[in-house]
Amino acid sequence: xxxxxxxxxxxxxxxxxxxxxxxxxxxxxxxxxxxxxxxxxxxxxxxxxxxxxxxxxxxxxxxxxxxxxxxxxxxxxxxxxxxxxxxxxxxxxxxxxxxxxxxxxxxxxxxxxxxxxxxxxxxxxxxxxxxxxxxxxxxxxxxxxxxxxxxxxxxxxxxxxxxxxxxxxxxxxxxxxxxxxxxxxxxxxxxxxxxxxxxxxxxxxxxxxxxxxxxxxxxxxxxxxxxxxxxxxxxxxxxxxxxxxxxxxxxxxxxxxxxxxxxxxxx
Numbered sequence: 151x152x153x154x155x156x157x158x159x160x161x162x163x164x165x166x167x168x169x170x171x172x173x174x175x176x177x178x179x180x181x182x183x184x185x186x187x188x189x190x191x192x193x194x195x196x197x198x199x200x201x202x203x204x205x206x207x208x209x210x211x212x213x214x215x216x217x218x219x220x221x222x223x224x225x226x227x228x229x230x231x232x233x234x235x236x237x238x239x240x241x242x243x244x245x246x247x248x249x250x251x252x253x254x255x256x257x258x259x260x261x262x263x264x265x266x267x268x269x270x271x272x273x274x275x276x277x278x279x280x281x282x283x284x285x286x287x288x289x290x291x292x293x294x295x296x297x298x299x300x301x302x303x304x305x306x307x308x309x310x311x312x313x314x315x316x317x318x319x320x321x322x323x324x325x326x327x328x329x330x331x332x333x334x335x336x337x338x339x340x341x342x343x344x345x346x347x348x349x350x351x352x353x354x355x356x357x358x359x360x361x362x363x364x365x366x367x368x369x370x371x372x373x374x375x376x377x378x379x380x381x382x383x384x385x386x387x388x389x390x391x392x393x394x395x396x397x398x399x400x401x402x403x404x405x406x407x408x409x410x411x412x413x414x415x416x417x
Contacts, residue, residue, distance in 0.1 A: 211302070212255075213255040235308035235311070236252040262316075267282065284368060286321055290314075294314050298310045309347075321372070322366075322369055329353075340398075351380040
């Protein structure tokens with residue numbers, strides 16, 4: 151006898167073929183969902199989040215507070231401009247104190263951007279979905295944020311310049327040369343450390359844009375964002391310069407008449 155296919159049998163055949171095609175995909179979806187529910191990281195952002203926090207906590211270790219405690223409990227945030235960075239450390243405590251502060255603050259950036267991204271942490275496997283370049287940049291940003299808003303010191307920190315320099319030593323050390331040259335030139339011309347820092351940071355993304363785009367787009371974005379933050383964090387310096395009350399280091403103004411006048415008064 152010839153078997154006649156009914157609409158029901160035809161539909162059943164179609165459903166069987168559909169299940170054969172769908173089952174593998176359903177298995178992948180179920181496997182993926184079970185990994186997410188179980189708390190595993192493929193392809194989640196757990197590695198990025200954990201390492202961002204570690205870099206932030208490292209950045210929150212303030213160089214001025216550490217050196218100040220070694221010097222008997224000195225807190226430069228209650229002196230001078232009230233800032234916890236190297237410039238205020240130099241003005242209030244001298245060269246050796248400031249060098250210790252700067253070394254620690256730069257070191258935080260080096261560790262945050264250079265060491266933390268490569269750590270092999272238990273229960274936090276490497277995420278293949280996260281770019282290693284962007285991981286370095288994010289961890290470096292976290293170290294700078296920790297310096298400016300330190301969780302250990304009531305979120306009262308510095309202005310991020312030295313820690314930013316530390317991150318650049320890891321991410322692209324060649325940028326240190328134009329950064330330092332521009333900063334030193336403006337400091338000699340104007341005598342304002344804050345102004346030199348803002349201008350050098352602002353010139354950095356321009357330099358990267360001219361010399362490295364489009365290949366170094368992540369670096370350009372990082373430098374541009376950090377330049378904006380550094381200018382914002384120096385807004386008190388801008389107000390003091392407008393009011394004429396900002397500290398000006400005339401001793402470094404080699405080509406200035408004010409430097410010569412100050413030398414004449416001392417002699």
